[in-house]
Amino acid sequence: MRPEDDIRELAACLDRLRWTVSGLRAGGIQEWRHVPRNLTPAKSEASRPPAGEAALEALGLELKGCTRCRLHSGRKSLVFGEGSVRSGLVFVGEGPGFEEDQQGRPFVGRAGRLLDKMIEAMGFHRPEVYICNVVKCRPPENRTPQSDEIEACSPFLFRQIEALAPKVICALGACAAQTLLGRASPISRLRGRIHFWRGVPLICTFHPAYLLRNAAQKGAAWQDLKEVIGTLRS
Numbered sequence: 036m037r038p039e040d041d042i043r044e045l046a047a048c049l050d051r052l053r054w055t056v057s058g059l060r061a062g063g064i065q066e067w068r069h070v071p072r073n074l075t076p077a078k079s080e081a082s083r084p085p086a087g088e089a090a091l092e093a094l095g096l097e098l099k100g101c102t103r104c105r106l107h108s109g110r111k112s113l114v115f116g117e118g119s120v121r122s123g124l125v126f127v128g129e130g131p132g133f134e135e136d137q138q139g140r141p142f143v144g145r146a147g148r149l150l151d152k153m154i155e156a157m158g159f160h161r162p163e164v165y166i167c168n169v170v171k172c173r174p175p176e177n178r179t180p181q182s183d184e185i186e187a188c189s190p191f192l193f194r195q196i197e198a199l200a201p202k203v204i205c206a207l208g209a210c211a212a213q214t215l216l217g218r219a220s221p222i223s224r225l226r227g228r229i230h231f232w233r234g235v236p237l238i239c240t241f242h243p244a245y246l247l248r249n250a251a252q253k254g255a256a257w258q259d260l261k262e263v264i265g266t267l268r269s
């Protein structure tokens with residue numbers, strides 16, 4: 036490695052450290068003495084236990100025919116999620132739209148095509164990451180899920196993420212960010228730093244559907260995605 040590469044790498048590390056520290060400070064943590072065990076990187080792909088896969092499969096079965104909230108009545112498909120169960124990276128969106136309900140797959144409409152491009156720009160192929168949503172059934176007219184719908188479905192999202200044991204979670208939009216953080220702050224306040232969900236680094240960014248309407252925010256979203264890449268590599 037050339038000295039200038041070393042310096043660039045060191046600058047990137049310091050940048051990430053600054054991000055992490057400001058996130059912890061904003062979360063009220065002023066002092067820490069050791070890295071808790073649950074902040075250590077997730078196990079490597081090869082050594083990840085298959086228990087996660089079994090848990091995920093069991094969860095899918097448990098959700099089959101779900102009628103826990105009103106959203107079941109308008110659905111064609113329950114959109115559980117898809118991707119690599121061994122991926123270190125999980126994207127969480129809001130809920131299925133029309134196309135997703137038709138196909139039973141997350142993010143396959145216009146917003147999904149933008150998400151695919153974002154994933155490719157990060158240096159991954161879509162099947163290498165895992166994609167899911169807060170609610171698994173389409174809200175009518177693609178409205179934002181209501182709090183009781185989120186309450187009914189989020190325990191399954193939480194178990195899904197636990198089973199996946201990712202190294203990083205990327206929340207797409209306010210609904211995912213607020214559900215995972217248990218906070219009502221706007222996405223503009225939640226992005227720009229690293230949070231933690233049950234010990235897993237969580238980075239919040241704009242929803243691809245929002246970016247389709249507000250292209251000027253794509254640069255900010257790219258900054259967030261670069262933090263995701265940096266955290267994955269750290």
Ligand code: URA
Pocket residue numbers: 128129130131132135140141142143144146147168244
């Ligand atoms: N928007 C979402 O939040 N999720 C999808 O799966 C599709 C669009």
